[in-house]
Amino acid sequence: MAGTAFEELCMLCETLAKTPSRNAKIELAARFLSKLNSPSEVSDAVRLIIGEASKDFTLNLGYSHLLKALTNITGVGEKGFLAEFGETGDLGETVRRLLEKGRRGVQQALVFRRPTIGEVAGVLREIAEISGKGAMAKKLRILESYLKRLTPLEAKYFTKNLVGEIRHGFGEGLMEEALASAFQASPEAVRNAHMVVGSLGRVGEILKEQGAGSLQSFTVKPLTPIRPMLAEPAQTLREALEEHHGRTLLEYKLDGARVQIHKHHSQIKIFSRRLTEVTKSLPEIVELAETFRGEDFVVDGEVVAVDQSGRVMPFQEVMKRYRRIIGVEEALSRIPTRIFLFDIVYLNGEPLLKKPLTERRQLLEKVAPYEFLTPQVEASNLEEAEAFFEEALKAGCEGVMAKRPSSPYSPGRRGKHWLKIKRQPEVLDLVIVAAQYGYGYRYRWLSDYYLAALNGGGGGGRPETLPDYIEALHGWRFRVVGKTFKGLTNAEIEALTERLKGLALETVGRTVIVRPEIVVEVGFSNIQPSPQYSCGYALRFARILRIRDDKKPEEADSLDRVKQLASKKLEG
């Protein structure tokens, strides 16, 4: 049977974008999916509708390559591209409009047979598979030839899939519902299968091929990663205790990287939070896992970097190990790691997802020696909880996790079974020295702000980066220590945009450098050494807490204060 046209999928996406009601979106998508011809077509369609394709295989092709290809096809340069982009804030829509204005090489899209869903997915797969010398040129050639033969509408959604931003308000969660509706399965069964197999496209394929009944057999099995269970943020320990009815299990929340360790017979694999394999980067963890008891198991934990004396090192240090595949041996001795396990979801033939946490913890204690487990206490009052929290901070943690003792392991879910309580953010008053126009629904607003501290001297020299240039324009009176788009409501962003436009000094691309007059109170979790900002410091997880109209820029915090806070952290 002939495949369904990709254009039909594009039209569905256009309708989804215009439909606000979630239920209506689900019905539209379900109707579309149930019409499709084959399991592989369902798989491809699901991926292309929610943008899973670009995440499933790595394209190594993005914005700049797209710009290059577009320049070759339409003759429009970066300026023309930015001008068009500024009209909508959407890459896909920009491509559509530019192609409508005309392309070189008299490639009439209509001359070609319309590509099917399977063909478009195949091209993306093809692009992903190219590597080695000359790879970029080859990828670009394919991209260009494809952009030439697609209609503008098709090119829009091809582009959106390329860069992975679909932006029609229809993501994984709603696709799960749509698949359930299209194939008469329960949403829970679809969700469960998704969490275990990792890809919704694959779930759709199975549904089309084997029907809804087949989903029941899906559960954890060693060497196939499942999506890790997630935690919801909570403000206070009190809140966590209340949520868990006065009795909760507290664990260290370490600032490392999530790992899922699988053992099957003698084979060991380690997976990251997003299910990529990191086994080769962590040979010492593999060696360690070989000593654990249990023929087959799947355990969940956090890997952190430690120094020679075993003290937990900052997050940046693990990252030097985490996805490294070149020079692993050398890095191994330079940056030792340590594993902290906190859960087990499979042991010797038996999935443990439905067992209560307390029971899983007991099994985990039988599998791995105590020193490799995350410290855990049971707290039934605030004093106990606070004492443990303090202890966790002293040990170098970002805070604690609070887990409901009876909770099952719900892969990929973020719920109140697991709560994370982080230490209070640190605060600085900083000056907005520049702002950037946003993307998507924020494209008309200056929604992203460069934050700077007062300079006590230093700086100067030839500007090399945009932050340098901003600092130079202000006579190096301020030093940029971060950038944020978080914390303000849309109404506040809109109002701030108007104020900032009135303070504009110079525009560079989509960035507006402004007179340094607006002071904001900024919360953040950390100050880290920065290779990016020339002052050498950067804020982690910065967000605006409030606008300080009561403060003048010269009353903002200084770079010296930033330095002090950073070094205090190191001693602590």
Add this chain to the structure above:
DNA sequence: ATTGGCTGCCC
């Protein structure tokens, strides 16, 4: 052989 731009993935 090194450097730099870019992407993808950690948080």
Add this chain to the structure above:
DNA sequence: ATTCTGC
């Protein structure tokens, strides 16, 4: 990762 917003 964090934050806000519409359903």
Add this chain to the structure above:
DNA sequence: GCAGAATGGGCAGCCAAT
């Protein structure tokens, strides 16, 4: 309360340019 959107700093890897 959930799902989705918008976007941060910094790391390694890959490839192209020098």
